[in-house]
Amino acid sequence: MIEVEVKIKLKDLNEFKKKLLELGVKRLGEWFEEDIYFKHPSVDFKATDEALRLRRVDGKINLTYKGPKISSNSKTREEIDVEVVDFNTVRLLFEKLRFQVLTRVAKKREVYLFEEIKISLDKVEDLGDFAEFEILIEYERHVKEAEEKVFNLLRRLGFNKSNSVTLSYLELILHKINSN
Numbered sequence: 001m002i003e004v005e006v007k008i009k010l011k012d013l014n015e016f017k018k019k020l021l022e023l024g025v026k027r028l029g030e031w032f033e034e035d036i037y038f039k040h041p042s043v044d045f046k047a048t049d050e051a052l053r054l055r056r057v058d059g060k061i062n063l064t065y066k067g068p069k070i071s072s073n074s075k076t077r078e079e080i081d082v083e084v085v086d087f088n089t090v091r092l093l094f095e096k097l098r099f100q101v102l103t104r105v106a107k108k109r110e111v112y113l114f115e116e117i118k119i120s121l122d123k124v125e126d127l128g129d130f131a132e133f134e135i136l137i138e139y140e141r142h143v144k145e146a147e148e149k150v151f152n153l154l155r156r157l158g159f160n161k162s163n164s165v166t167l168s169y170l171e172l173i174l175h176k177i178n179s180n
Contacts, residue, residue, distance in 0.1 A: 002137050003066075004146040005075040006154065007165045010129040013121060017110075019157050020119065025112040033057045035105040036091060037170050041098035049077075051170060052099070054090055061087045066168075070140060074147050075166055079136075103177070105169045117153055127172055130165070 010016050038052045045051055049068035055061065060083065067078035084090050095101070107124040120132040133153060135146040151161055167175070 001079055001081075002070070002140060002143065003075075003077060003079045003134060004071075004137060004143055004150065005132055005134045006147070006150045007075060007130055007132045008154070008159055008163045009165055010121075010131055013123070013129040016131060016157070017121065020112055020114075020121075023114060023156065025114045025119065028111040028113055028118075030108070030110040031058050033105075033107050033109050035169075037102040037105070038094050038099040039102040041100075045102075051168070052094075053170075054084075054087065054094075056087045061085065061090070063090060069166075071143050071147065072166075073161065074143075074150065074164070075168060076143050076147070103170065103173055105173055107169070114153060115149075117150060122169075124169055124172075126176065127169065130169075 034056045036054045038054070039045065040052070043050075051064075051066040053064045053066065055064065063082050063084050065078075065080040067080075069075060069077050091101075105124065107122045109123075110121040112119040112121070116135055118134045120134070122130045122132060124130060133150045135150060137143065137146050154160065154163070165172075
């Protein structure tokens with residue numbers, strides 16, 4: 001699958017939530033997510049713009065490969081996601097294969113749905129509040145159409161393309177670590 005995603009930094013999470021509810025979004029739930037990102041032993045994922053993530057959410061564990069970005073307008077990339085059984089065993093397996101833990105990203109996430117757009121309101125540890133707008137598509141030829149749907153919703157909420165953040169939470173945290 002291809003994930004078409006646009007992220008914006010929020011100044012006021014509660015005010016933004018009110019705008020969403022005025023549109024009639026459907027609330028899907030709220031939970032805590034813990035992500036561990038791995039560093040490959042022989043490939044520089046930063047240079048190739050890839051990521052390998054192990055995520056834990058309410059007892060559900062997923063291993064996700066994220067490919068290089070394929071659009072300059074959004075954070076659009078191939079995503080391969082596999083559910084796994086045991087977080088600690090998978091982490092140990094990757095460490096035995098000489099992968100190193102790069103960093104941890106933790107967030108409280110509240111998820112909504114507007115038409116086919118999933119909207120995640122995230123309180124990210126050490127980064128602040130964000131909104132992510134995501135559409136999953138099967139074919140790269142549909143990227144521009146999906147981006148337009150997301151940017152139309154952003155405009156309805158009082159934002160535009162220039163408000164979008166094209167860096168991932170991983171990139172934002174690593175940038176913050178490296179600038180300290």
